[in-house]
Amino acid sequence: SKVWHHDGSWWCILHDGRAGSYFYRLQQGTWRKGHLVYSGIPARADVLSDSNELCVLLWTVQEARVFKFRYSKENGSYYLLEGFPVALSLLKGHETAVLAKDSRGVLWVTYESQGAVYVSWSITGLHWQENRVLASSLEDDDISSIIAFDGRTGVFWSNQNSESLHFRFRHDRQPFERWEEEETVSQGGLVADDHVNLAVAEGWVYSVTKTSVDDANGEVNGPTQAQIILSTRSKRGVWRTYDVAPLSVETVTRPIVVLDDENREAYVFYRKGDDIVYKRTSLNEIEFVGEPVPAITVPGVTLNNVTSSKQNVNSSTGLLILATGDDGRAYHRLLPIR
8 A cells, every 4th residue: 555645635655767765745636746755776665644653664675664754734744753764674585565553553564475474563663573474385476464453463365375365363462472363264266366455444354355267267166256356354253255356358457445434335446458447335235246437547558556545535535546557657546435
């Protein structure tokens, strides 16, 4: 997530293609470039906004750094807190890394490397504990994600070797090393791939994932024939899976889920063909029907890697998404919430 909403505006952190990664703020429909976050080669970002505090994880193949900023309403900008950035040790081979903050303010990072799921944590963000293995026997191509929910911290991951999706959580007031038993979200029929995005509302966890059914030559013997699925975990720990997007002759990939907690709706955005599209459903009765709605379409440009905020949205914020084009530009769309 490279996007967040604060002080009446949408923000993002993106590399400018030249000098480094910068703050950008959307004002009156125009992105205004702010100060430099990180100079040098393009770095991937994961951003977590919590009131006036902003936590940022920036990483490249060679290194990872954690930043903490504080927002100054008087200046309308963020300033870096003392002692930051700090280096974060990620083992080689990670494809992605995700940041979360639990109910006690502890920061957590998860990633997958060389067939294992790792977590690291820090009470202040300045000093990080060593990587701990939560799961193993994965493919190198698998990934993990992390989310805070209902006084707990949960890690979700794919396992293409066992064709399965998994989840494991800890209670925030328990010792850092104590995690509950692994939960199987779904299994069989090429249900796993390396695409995962999480959201939470009212103690329920929502995960959107891409399957690998496009690798089969026909129907699979498993829980779904769909290319994209949404899985939900109730407060009682019961998982249920719903089809979002069917298999298509066009490319269907890279889904994210955004929750509107005012109207109790879920939006799932993904790439279909050259465009970014979405489907929407009520959280009271989840069902994704009909054709997807175009979200971002740019003639002559192939779009991918749609991203949004870790925050839930409502009518006062609207819903902002960003996507990258094969022309080297980033494109946005702000959808109204009614």
